[in-house]
Amino acid sequence: MKNSFRDRVYTIAAKIPKGKVVTYGQLAKMAGSPQAARAVGMSMRCNTDRKKVPCHRVVASNGALTGYAFGKGVTTKKEILLKEGVVFKSNKVDLIRSQWTGR
DNA sequence: AGATTGACCGTGT
């Protein structure tokens, strides 16, 4: 165990229920640093275990899909989220319906 | 050890 910020993000991201998404800011807050949204994204970028860390369930605060280190990038990410049952609004995720508040 | 980048967020114009 590394007990690093990254490890914490991994653990929390793994807790995200299927069909729900979390914003980087929210995840950062859960990790202990409300302003470390960027650091969260970086941890995700370095992440290689998409089975253990559903990084595709992590989206921007405005519901827009960003990055993704696998498949076709945001394209694959959107497909996966759509399959998971996440509600999409235009080209973004409907946070009103699919944002996981951590409860 | 220092400097730079990066899958961001909030606010202002």
Add this chain to the structure above:
DNA sequence: GACACGGCCAATC
């Protein structure tokens, strides 16, 4: 509503 700027955190070069 869209575009631009600055600020914060951690990891990587």
